Amino acid sequence: MKYSLSPLLFVGLALFLITPPTMAFDQSAADKLDERFRDKYQEVKVKPHWISPHEFWYRRPAAEGNEEFVLVNCQQGETKVFAKRSELPNGLRSPWRPDARQRTSVPSETSPDGMWKVEQRDHNLWLINTENNEESQLTTNGEDRHGYEPRVFWSPDSKKLVAMHVKAAGDRRVYLVESSPEDQLQPKLDSYYYLKPGDDIELRRPRLFDVESKSEIEVSNELFDNPWSLDELLWDAESEFFTFYYNQRGHQVARVIKVDSTSGEVTPVVNDEQPTFIDYAHKHFAYYLNDTDEVVWMSERDGWNHLYLIDLKSGEVKHQITSGEWVVRGVDFVDVENRQVWFHAGGIHADQDPYYVHCCKVNFDGTGLVVITAGDGTHEVGHSPERDYVIDRYSRVDMPPVTEVRRTSDGELVATLEQTDIEPVKAAGWQAPERFVAKARDGKTDIYGVIYRPTDFDPNRKYPVLEDLYAGPHSAFVPKGFSSIPWLQRWAELGFIVVKIDGMGTSYRSKAFHDVASKNLVDAGLPDRKLWMQAAAEKYPQLDLSRVGVMGHSAGAQSAMAALLWHNDFYKVAVAGCGCHDNRMDKIWWNELWMGWPIGPHYADQSNVTNAHLLKGDLLLIVGELDKNVDPSSTMQVVDALMKADKDFDMLVVPGRGHNTDTPYIIRRKRDYLMEHLDATTVHPLEAEQFEHVDSAEVQ
Template sequence: MITRKLTFLLLFSLFIASFSLAQKQKITLEEIWGGTFRTQQLDVLRSMKNGKQYTILNFNRSSGARSIDIYDYKTQEKVGTIVSSSDAIPPFSSYEFSDDESKVILATEVEPVFRRSRIGIYYVYNIADKSLVKISDNKIQEPEFSPDGSKVAYVFENNIYINNLKENTTEQLTTDGKKGTIINGVTDWVYEEEFSFVQAYEWNSDGTKIAFLRFDETEVPNFSMDVYGSDLYQTQNQFKYPKAGEINATVNLLMYDVEKGTSSNVDLGEPYYIPRIKWMNNPNYLSVQTINRHQDHLILHEINATDNSVKTLVEEKDEAYVDIHDNLTFLADDSFIWTSEKDGYNHIYLHDQDGNLMNQITKGDWEVTNYYGYDQKEDRVYYQSVENGSTNRDVYSISTSGDNKKRLTTSEGTNSAAFSADYTYFINTFSSANTPYVFTLHKALNGKMLKQIKDNSSLATKLEGYEMSNKEFSTISINGNDLNMWMIKPADFDPSKEYPLLMYQYSGPGSQSVANRWNGTNDYWYQMLASEGYIIACVDGRGTGLKGRDFKKVTQLELGKYEVEDQIAAADKLSKLPYIDEDRTGIWGWSYGGFMSTNALLKGSETFEMAIAVAPVTSWRFYDTIYTERYMQTPQENPSGYDDNSPFNYPDLLQGDYLLVHGSGDDNVHVQNSMRMIEALIQADKDFEWAIYPDRNHGIFGGNTRNHLYKKMTEFAHKNLRDRPQKEDSLLKSEKIKG
């Protein structure tokens, strides 16, 4: 009798659960790419100099107007509007204040050049008299106020100009700029992409000098790609792109004297790369970082701008490479704070004016992931780290002596901070795998939460109506390492069933895909796939970041070797779980992840039945100098490292189902990579599927493009993974369940 009751209750519970799921919607691709699950943010947040207020760029959806609005930190009330777009003020997409906050530069009619670079029509808006002045009739780049706000420097067609706002005159600082040969004041393609900056000039603190970089890319090989457009004939986009082992631009540092109107060259010896310049507080001193071609020897220099003399402050050397970063703060006396991973983990260091080490501020087997700044009045250094587990982020403060460390955030997940100018407050952005973004105001000294600013509870409520599954975090022991992993199972998961497994990874050096943070757009796709009968998993293997120098740099000189071994081993181990069908295992990735998924399918043919590769590198010989040589040195020095893991060198290994996708307008990972892979597979007489998206760049987006791409990937996964005929072998399945 009791057994019958238990059986009835179990069946009734299963019925209720099934009924509940049946009432919920399944996520669709149209919703994902139509913005249904978009989160609310605090856009373009800037602390004002008084430390009591901040500004936000707001957008009124009903009127279409954009405004820069002022909010009070303490009350969180809107207290004013600096400027709003109108008939007199054109719509703007970003803004920058002058130092005294009396003027603001407004960006309009902005067009992308490459990943970070933009050209646009820029205006100076005077807050007091509400006047609007166009900086130039041309579309320009990187305008920046002089320290007193009386002038604006900018770059037009590779030359630097200064607009004198008081006198309404324009002065041209350089004259030799020319497309394809000389660039002044902004970076070339490879610096922009790999050193992550565009503006290559800086005003000193009193506006008397401008330091700038000059690139001579005359000898850099030319790259061109067809732009098909809609006209009768296609056109060509041409730019200089140095591939691994090829010639880079020659870069020089120059000093411009604003009063004299003359430039002088700064002799740095023979620097191969100049990835950072930054003025100190003293207007006569400039800091410059240089690094050699192998990127294993970095020097932080001090330049005396009165005579251009050079002194070494810090040298960093590493057997693999030294990372470039922006974690450099000069204190009032020009002693400075700097981060380094020289003890095996990324930590914060204090140096005196001459570069001598005063103290290592943070220590431990964990990484500092962001450096926010220093409050000299309270002697507090503010930073973000993974001290609470490598998949989480918290905000901390510590004294320069390394004492009195305080954890300022308490919610487990990903926390990041935006501090007020005087370090009285910070606005914390928090999210986790289960909580969409929440914005809260905190006291900087103790982390006490003062007010909630904004959350995404409406999105959370909306998602309650959808079939969603938890992202389960764990570790998996692979090749002697405990690797971070997440897994998503169907909401109606039944452990007695077998499910197809789709693995996602990126795996690039120093990257992280397994993190306790809110959904990206791909996560909604994974939820959709889970609702259609998949298990999705992601494993961060060797070479990924935030677990120390040695874990990250083990892949040096052999990109694609250890990372692929880890993905194959992880898939093998997961396939042994009783609820995963070992005959239906797939893997996918984009960019470096596409390189990985291609290699995993070829080298792991006994493990993977299917792979999707989007915009993959198929040979590091085709990729740029700075990124590739950082990890591989040159092809001339390391030919086997390049070729042993280039998938088009072994197309005969293909046994599973393969989908290859690329945008023909990809300026980053050129479509050449996929074309060479396609040709190799054709000559090996291998069957596969491929798609080229005309004129789309590395992101493959625009119009209906993303929706079309993900529909294609979904259908490919259904056909070759979910609906793949299952092998019937009851004995093997029985043994698997026992194991």
């Protein structure tokens, strides 16, 4: 809505004339949120005590410090309130536990029939007949750092065994100096084992042996010659074959491989390949079924994270269990008897935020999908003893928790149990964070974030914008559930409008959305973040985009500094704590997963060290001298490069601290730095032309 010259304009001009150019700001306002709000917010957390498959009771507070007891009949959808526990029926039952009958194979020294035993000697294996103690040397090629594990995988009929031949990983160590130990005057030297990208890793190879002939059955390793990991080794019930999970180094190939126990023939019964990466650390799920030689397998092969039922004998995909433009966030349990999968999903309600988690179930053949939860928010559930009902608690950042009972057969609402009252918190000045959505760099994809304003927010002034940035591809980071005292609200109280955004390259959306991070961590979704803030400022001119700061920790620190290297036309100030500023310096598993292997020139091209000469803006680096998560030298190499480039910056080295440097002193220094360099204590009234774009109904 546009205004011509109006009372709003004159109010703005008056404020400009009468407001002093600066104001003293009390940092303690940020720390008084607990005092202001904590005692005014009380959620009733429903902890059910099931007394039958369809009835439970729970406690809730009552007047004058008392409590009352609520009895819930799920069949009738009725609740009754009792003043005393002793009026309630007896018969408490333990919660139901999911079926866990998937096929397993545990390595052991002794065969299932007890007739054979394996011993490790000088890195090799010996086979011993337990009846007559006759010994035979089974392997001869074991040596130091490339020998056999002492326990083996026996076939159920005890006629075959699989031994793991293992080549040890490299022995890189990182060294730290504790400058100020509490128990002595002199510094201490410490070291720890820490592989980095490109280092030699442990190599595992399964070798198949016939027990009766005491000879090896040759198994070609052509399909698994470069393992990052090789595990989940399982025999079938008839001892005809065994399978194992193979994750190739570089994380672009994942297979379940079947080996015939007689011929040694190798077949890939499950084969996933991606030109970017396979997120094995967060999206790998395999449930092997005992009686049917099947596996429930998780894959992004169709562009979304879904479940498949695969025949382990033929490798045939029998059914795609889940499908659609939404993602399986995780499997809760597999019901073998009823051939169902219970899981939680994101984006399954197309009209809701795609990051909201919902509870679902579906048959192995893909039929009978039931989305059990419905409310517009993110959900967490507990199941009744017979799985007929769920206790569903859901909320949003701008909506306090609601607790319901729902039927799992059809997702229908049985009863609403509790709705949290936040009117007392609102009366004390609490403001809800605002959910905000804008388009990504492609002009089509929705980017989701949250805006936090000071509780004394003045719609007639402009505020510096502070982004809390973390863009690790392993997850998504914008809060979705309710908090009466959000952590970022404490920063808003300092005089910022604070934003939190999930740009492209983070998880829980489509594979294409995620793939933006592939060999491209420097991107960090920054182009999407800028567009999001520009869209927010178009709607809310109180966001002053001439004063944008960013703070981040660990991988977030890498991205925060990168913002001042590649996007310093937009970002002006950055605080970067314990950053992995060069992906060659950080832990091997995280960086090879997203940046790939072998180590290519893109590692150096994206390094904050290599590009330190591009720095513009105000940068505060923080590092703990005892950080064992990220090598502190990663920060020191940035310092060296900045000095060589004659760049000004600020730095805090924290003695005695590791990856978490947030002492009260460090928190104060971060606040001071951002407030000073973003000019947070100066009042910037909206100018006349900006009032023309303000719709008072849109301003909180």
